[in-house]
Amino acid sequence: MQHTISVWVRNEFGVLSRVVGMFSGRGYNIDSLSVAPTLDEEVSHMTLVTHGDDDTIEQITKQLHKLIDVITVKDHRDGEFVGRELALLTVEPPPEARAEVFRIAEIFRGKIVDVGQKSLTIEVTGKQDKIDAMTRLLEPLGLQSRVRTGPLAVARGSAR
Amino acid sequence: MTSTGSDIFIRCLREEGVDLIFGHPGGAVLFLYDAIHRHGFRHVLARHEQGAVHMADGYARASGRPGVALVTSGPALTNAITGIATAYSDSIPMVVFSGQVPLPAIGSDAFQEADNVGLTRPITKHNYLVKDVADLAPIVKEAFYIATTGRPGPVLVDIPKDVSNMPCEFDYPREVHLDHYQPRYEGHWGQIKKALSMLLRAERPLLYFGGGAILSGASAELRALVETLRIPTTYTLMGIGGIPGDHELSLGMLGMHGSYRANLATDECDVLLAVGARFDDRVTGKLDEFSPHSKKIHIDIDPTSIRKTVHVDIPIVGDVRNCLQKFLKVLEEKDLSRFHERMGPWKQQLEEWNRQEPIAYQQHPDEPIKPQFVIDKLFQATHGDAVVTTDVGQHQMWAAQYYHCQSPNNWVSSGGLGTMGFGLPSAVGAQCARPGEPVICIAGDGSLMMTIQELTTAVEENLPIKVALINNQYLGMVRQWQEIIYDDRKSAVDLSVAPDFVKLAEAFGALGLQASRVDEVDSVIEKAFAHPGPVLMDFRVSKTENCYPMVPAGSPSRKMLLRDPD
Numbered sequence: 001m002q003h004t005i006s007v008w009v010r011n012e013f014g015v016l017s018r019v020v021g022m023f024s025g026r027g028y029n030i031d032s033l034s035v036a037p038t039l040d041e042e043v044s045h046m047t048l049v050t051h052g053d054d055d056t057i058e059q060i061t062k063q064l065h066k067l068i069d070v071i072t073v074k075d076h077r078d079g080e081f082v083g084r085e086l087a088l089l090t091v092e093p094p095p096e097a098r099a100e101v102f103r104i105a106e107i108f109r110g111k112i113v114d115v116g117q118k119s120l121t122i123e124v125t126g127k128q129d130k131i132d133a134m135t136r137l138l139e140p141l142g143l144q145s146r147v148r149t150g151p152l153a154v155a156r157g158s159a160r
Numbered sequence: 161m162t163s164t165g166s167d168i169f170i171r172c173l174r175e176e177g178v179d180l181i182f183g184h185p186g187g188a189v190l191f192l193y194d195a196i197h198r199h200g201f202r203h204v205l206a207r208h209e210q211g212a213v214h215m216a217d218g219y220a221r222a223s224g225r226p227g228v229a230l231v232t233s234g235p236a237l238t239n240a241i242t243g244i245a246t247a248y249s250d251s252i253p254m255v256v257f258s259g260q261v262p263l264p265a266i267g268s269d270a271f272q273e274a275d276n277v278g279l280t281r282p283i284t285k286h287n288y289l290v291k292d293v294a295d296l297a298p299i300v301k302e303a304f305y306i307a308t309t310g311r312p313g314p315v316l317v318d319i320p321k322d323v324s325n326m327p328c329e330f331d332y333p334r335e336v337h338l339d340h341y342q343p344r345y346e347g348h349w350g351q352i353k354k355a356l357s358m359l360l361r362a363e364r365p366l367l368y369f370g371g372g373a374i375l376s377g378a379s380a381e382l383r384a385l386v387e388t389l390r391i392p393t394t395y396t397l398m399g400i401g402g403i404p405g406d407h408e409l410s411l412g413m414l415g416m417h418g419s420y421r422a423n424l425a426t427d428e429c430d431v432l433l434a435v436g437a438r439f440d441d442r443v444t445g446k447l448d449e450f451s452p453h454s455k456k457i458h459i460d461i462d463p464t465s466i467r468k469t470v471h472v473d474i475p476i477v478g479d480v481r482n483c484l485q486k487f488l489k490v491l492e493e494k495d496l497s498r499f500h501e502r503m504g505p506w507k508q509q510l511e512e513w514n515r516q517e518p519i520a521y522q523q524h525p526d527e528p529i530k531p532q533f534v535i536d537k538l539f540q541a542t543h544g545d546a547v548v549t550t551d552v553g554q555h556q557m558w559a560a561q562y563y564h565c566q567s568p569n570n571w572v573s574s575g576g577l578g579t580m581g582f583g584l585p586s587a588v589g590a591q592c593a594r595p596g597e598p599v600i601c602i603a604g605d606g607s608l609m610m611t612i613q614e615l616t617t618a619v620e621e622n623l624p625i626k627v628a629l630i631n632n633q634y635l636g637m638v639r640q641w642q643e644i645i646y647d648d649r650k651s652a653v654d655l656s657v658a659p660d661f662v663k664l665a666e667a668f669g670a671l672g673l674q675a676s677r678v679d680e681v682d683s684v685i686e687k688a689f690a691h692p693g694p695v696l697m698d699f700r701v702s703k704t705e706n707c708y709p710m711v712p713a714g715s716p717s718r719k720m721l722l723r724d725p726d
Contacts, residue, residue: 010340013289014277025282055467062464068286068306071340 002031003057004083004153007046007064008071011037015069019046022063028052032150043071047083047153080156087131087148092119093141101141108134119144127151165293165324166195169257172300173201175332178228180592182206182215186232187272188259191324204592204621207613209236211585213243214611217252218586221572222547223593224377226253226307233259233321234272237279242579244314245283249576250398251375253312255303256284262322263291276318285313293326298333305336310343311462312375343461347478352486355433355457355474359389360499362431364506367391368414368443369480371398371575372436372460378481379403379568382435385484388491390500392510394422396437397560400571404544405564411510412519415443416711417557420517420720421510423709426451427718428509434458436480439470440576449716459483517709517722519561525678528702531555531630534681535562538600538628541685546598547572547590551583551607553637554707555630559602561707581610584627588614591623598689601627605655606635612664618694619669626688627696629661632703640706644721665696676700 009015016035023030031049038045050060057075064073076083089110093101101120105112110124124134128151135146163171169192173181180202185193196203206212209231216227227247231240237258247254261270277289286306288299296319303315359365367389373382379402386393386409394414395402403410412419414426426432432454437443444450447469458465458472459480466475476483521532535558538546544564549572550556556573565571572590574582587601608629618625635653642650665672671691675684681699688695709720 013291014281017278018281021281059464059468066462066464068338068341 001053002049002051004076004081004151005048005050005061005064006074006076006153006155007048008038009044009046010069010071011042011044012069015044018067018069019048019064022067023050023060026059026063028056028060034150034152047151049151074155076153076155081153082156083127083151083153084125085128085131085149085151086123086125087134087146088113088121088123089135089138089143090119090121090145091138091142092144097141101138104134104137104141110134162327163330164191165296165319165326165328166191167199168293168296168328168330169300169319169324170195170199170201171330172297172332173228176300176304177225180204181228181230182212182219182589183230184209184212184232184236186236186259188233188261188321189230189257189319189324191321192230192257192259192319203230204588204617206585207616208611209239210242210581211588211611211614211617213240213254213256214246214579214582214585215589215592215614215617216254216256217243217247217582218549218572218589219593220247220252220254220589221586222569222590224569225593226255226304227589228255228257230257231259232272233261233276234274237274237276241279241283244280244316246574246577246579246582247314248283248285250371250574251312252314253308254314255300255307256314256316258316258318259324260289260318260320263320264322266320276316280316283314284316287316287318289318290320290323293323293328296323296328297331301333302336302338305338306341310341311372344477345461345479345482347459347476347483347486349486351474351476352483353490355476356487356490356494358455358457358474359431359433360494360496362429363502364428364430365389365391365433365503366425366429366431366454367393367433367435368395368426368437369393369399369402369435370396370437372480373399373402374568376436376461376480377568378436378484381481381484381488385487385491388488389496390503391433392425392507394418394425396440396443396575397573398575399437400560400573401565401568404566406544413560415440415717416445416713417561417707417709418711418717419514419519419561420709420722421513423711423717423720424513425510427716429454432456434460434472435484436460438465438468441469443717444470445711445715445717523678527678529675529678529681529699531558531632531699531701531705532562533678534628534630534699534701535559535602537681537685538602539563541689542598542600546570546600547594549573549583549587549590549599549601551602551604552578552580553604553607553635554632554640554705555602555604555636557637557707558630563602580604580607583607584611584618585614587625587627588617588621588623591618591625592621599623599625601625603627603629604636605629605631605633605658609658615665615668615670615694615696622693624692625694627694629696629698630701631661631698632701632705633658634703637707640710643706644710644725645712661696661698670694670696672696672698674698674700
């Protein structure tokens with residue numbers, strides 16, 4: 001089962017490799033990972049998506065806690081959370097499909113952030129399944145590439 | 161006069177109460193070695209960096225205080241890695257200082273440059289690169305704090321050469337501020353009471369303890385608990401010495417080469433109280449058949465050890481000593497007579513198993529020396545009170561079976577990583593920690609050759625360590641597996657081409673002795689202990705002896721092989 005985990009870490013040199021190294025060293029998977037500083041610049045927040053049975057997830061959270069630079073770990077299975085991801089999709093539609101691409105972007109509340117002679121790039125945010133759905137619709141219309149951040153998560157109704 | 165990084169290094173060590181360090185110099189640590197010279201700090205020169213780290217490890221295990229090692233950059237650090245990983249596997253408190261190329265050269269593939277922090281990340285509890293001399297003292301303070309608190313472990317501090325020569329005022333922090341690193345020492349009262357009420361309802365209880373009992377300094381509490389409960393007790397390789405091996409309630413070691421009764425007791429018990437042990441695969445055998453009838457209580461300071469492999473019914477996170485004190489406190493008010501009575505049939509069963517298959521050997525006076533006989537003789541000669549270090553292999557398991565260690569911190573053996581070559585350098589470290597006390601290194605002929613150069617350090621420091629080489633001219637444990645599991649195809653295990661160990665000892669400046677007949681063993685041991693310096697005793701033992709019981713890897717622990725197949 002997929003789990004979204006928030007990890008607050010001391011913004012120290014090498015902290016990302018400590019976290020990632022724990023996963024690879026113990027054979028756990030990282031499905032996605034995003035990292036950036038919080039309002040407190042000495043602290044970074046990681047949103048980590050992983051999967052495994054309950055015992056595995058329990059070990060993962062304990063092992064994360066054990067790292068000296070890790071401040072807090074929150075497994076979001078324990079409560080509701082908002083998960084959002086950002087994607088940039090670049091499409092090269094045939095001329096007759098250009099309007100269709102614009103329409104899809106609008107339906108998904110995407111924004112055209114770059115327009116070229118042949119290609120256009122759409123920025124879209126939302127839950128993972130929304131981005132998956134949009135990807136499916138754009139594929140037959142000349143989708144060239146997609147980059148996505150992986151989800152960011154924040155617990156509902158809590159400061160942290 | 162303003163200090164430089166190298167002065168700060170020495171003054172930090174003094175603040176931490178470090179009395180000696182083990183190391184090997186080189187380019188990137190020249191300023192640090194200059195400070196060692198200028199400040200007259202005690203330094204023991206190893207002949208290989210792996211040896212230096214094992215020495216610090218042996219020092220830590222034998223003293224209970226953190227060991228300190230110093231090595232230079234690049235190849236020195238890669239040599240040290242085996243030692244650091246050994247200490248990490250066994251949770252040994254240690255601080256290793258490594259040299260690094262100067263800050264501006266980092267990342268340029270400079271001479272003797274390696275990514276020390278990257279290389280040691282998975283084998284240290286934590287590590288640091290000192291990028292500013294002003295950070296040096298706070299980092300050293302944190303390093304010792306982290307190494308020695310919670311579940312102990314090695315911490316590496318990587319010091320670039322220029323940092324060690326930068327000027328800086330010395331200001332040692334009084335405290336460490338690590339809000340998010342707060343190991344839990346206090347066992348939870350509620351869990352402890354729950355655990356005891358489960359335990360006291362048991363008919364076939366078993367206590368199983370490991371290295372955590374030694375590391376937390378809990379052997380007095382452990383023994384009090386065992387004797388109050390009168391509970392049958394077994395221990396892991398790392399737990400040896402926690403209670404005397406020949407204590408009437410001791411079943412001996414459990415696991416792959418554990419005693420018959422200890423393994424059957426584990427299989428049959430109805431409540432298993434695990435104390436500072438981590439259900440290692442060498443203990444459990446086949447996991448899903450491990451102790452299938454028992455409810456399990458697990459005391460450990462490291463939450464990741466709990467439910468890592470084995471399901472536990474009552475977890476107790478906390479320091480072993482703290483938890484056992486609370487157990488004893490609760491027990492003060494309990495009437496244990498019915499509990500003691502109920503264990504009667506269980507204890508008879510344990511006795512019966514011991515009668516069927518005791519840990520025993522037979523030595524015929526005209527046959528080759530049995531390795532067990534040598535270890536038995538060493539035990540008798542020292543009454544189980546020597547500090548014993550071992551290498552890894554058959555001799556290690558026989559030492560665990562036949563040398564009944566009487567006290568904690570007297571058993572120095574690489575359990576988790578199983579590092580051949582650990583014995584001799586760790587004996588050097590142990591003897592430095594415990595001058596005037598007998599230190600025996602029970603070595604294998606395969607293992608000893610991996611770190612034999614450290615005999616020079618023993619000679620230089622005039623350390624009276626006694627190396628008892630169990631010389632069967634084989635990589636015996638590998639040979640044993642090949643005989644039993646690989647249809648007797650002996651692949652690359654013949655060590656009959658070997659140096660003359662007596663001459664080798666003499667070449668190093670130590671005393672070399674040899675026993676190849678049974679009637680020579682006593683006199684060799686006697687001569688060795690009468691000699692004031694280091695001694696290598698070459699015991700030419702049976703080439704074919706195997707170590708039993710043996711639980712083949714992947715088998716449940718009740719399915720032991722007990723003797724050589726016909």
